[in-house]
Amino acid sequence: MRKGDEHQLERIAFGKAIVSARKQTGLSQERLANDAQIDRSYMGRIERGEQSVSFDKILDICNALNIPPAALFEAMAREAD
Numbered sequence: 240m241r242k243g244d245e246h247q248l249e250r251i252a253f254g255k256a257i258v259s260a261r262k263q264t265g266l267s268q269e270r271l272a273n274d275a276q277i278d279r280s281y282m283g284r285i286e287r288g289e290q291s292v293s294f295d296k297i298l299d300i301c302n303a304l305n306i307p308p309a310a311l312f313e314a315m316a317r318e319a320d
Contacts, residue, residue, distance in 0.1 A: 255286075
């Protein structure tokens with residue numbers, strides 16, 4: 240597997256982890272994007288694994304979800320299995 244392909248799979252797992260956390264908190268994608276100060280279409284690309292995201296934006300998303308970044312990465316690891 241090429242490195243880029245591996246990263247794509249990880250981005251997809253990360254996006255699924257965000258979706259799962261978002262649904263657990265009862266937030267719509269639009270509300271999460273607004274709370275994290277991210278454009279809704281950009282949030283959609285993140286959730287689908289189409290967009291790489293900076294650490295600062297990860298922190299913004301976690302703050303909006305009221306979860307620590309570690310929880311999101313642990314969920315990502317479970318999604319990737």
